[in-house]
Amino acid sequence: MDPVTRGPAGTSDVVVVGGGAAGLSLANRLVGTGVATVTVVEPPDGPARPAERTWCYWDQGGDDLDEAVTATWPLLRVHGPDGSPLTVDPAPSRYRMVRSTAFERLVHARLEGAPGGRLLRATADTVRDVPGGAEVRCTTPGGRTLTLRSRYVFDSRPLPALPPARTQLLQHFRGWFVRTRAGRFDPAVADLMDFRVPQPRHGLAFGYVLPLAPDRALVEYTEFSRTPLTTPQYEAALGHYARAVLRLGEFTVDSAEQGVIPMTDARFPRRTGASVFRIGTAGGATRPATGYTFAAVQRHSRAIADALRDGRATVPRPHGRRALAMDAVLLRALDTGRIDGPAFFTGLFRRTPPQRLLRFLDGATSVREEWGIGLRTPVGPMLRTALEVPFLPRRTHPAPGTRESPP
Structure with a gap:
């Protein structure tokens, strides 16, 4: 990847296609560091723009996203299948929630305030290589055609179909932002996985609770399985979880969100041209x-900014090969039913120090740490699966609409 250089008026060093988490995160990093001038192409208002979304991550705080963070939780909790709670303290890390509207407002303001930043509301029609870089042809809300040229294009739009995979599950969910009549939530504790819900015949299910105040929270029902539910099925599962498991008493639902995320060992193409790259879920950023x-x-945004600054040849992978190999084994073990999903994830939290577990989930552990974690999992089924996975064929699976959101 050549170092970026300033082009003539009306061009940018980089065009980012898509204004979701991936596109805006990269634009934020590039204008914040001054590495490149950036044009972000976002869909105009209308059906092409997604509804408000929730993104969560753990971080030690003090990053440049603090203004967009809605809530943080110092403690994490898992409820095992037998109902027993396990609370862990991942200090110095905290679990953080970002709502897409606040995130967009923050990054849009930074783009407006940066000499090299630009936001364009238009529909990206085609992206292709041209001599010396790439171009994006767009249609404005008024029907006018625009052609944007840049040294590089980073495309975050969803793929029309997922690449062939050996194993593909879906993480699908529906959540309610609820308001209770009495205080029912502990704002210091995020419930990441609550397995006190009926388990499906295939895959696993859990509740997910992010308190925003003693009387307000995001309450979600999530499944890892092969096919999504219907909205009435999600509503029934959420109602059971809120009333029979959480025992919230009287409550109202202020808003709802619903989505599907692919959990797949497919090989996502990171580069679709000499100067065109995929980012976000389309580029393999979702942890399988x-x-x-x-x-x-x-x-990944930090790594891309560093590569542009240093003139390195390629964009690095969002996840390391070793992490992806471990995920492929776990996906297959879950899909075949060789391991009990609720018991497996509860055991990870029960037997692994919190900071090490978070590093493991982020793909940042050493081989030695991973070996120690592996010995605390069902060794026989996992070993059998590890020996099987390299010989499985990759095949095409159905690709429902995807979006980024917490599990």
């Missing part, structure tokens, strides 16, 4: 075994 994307997007 957990569905977490936002933290990986931040790391």
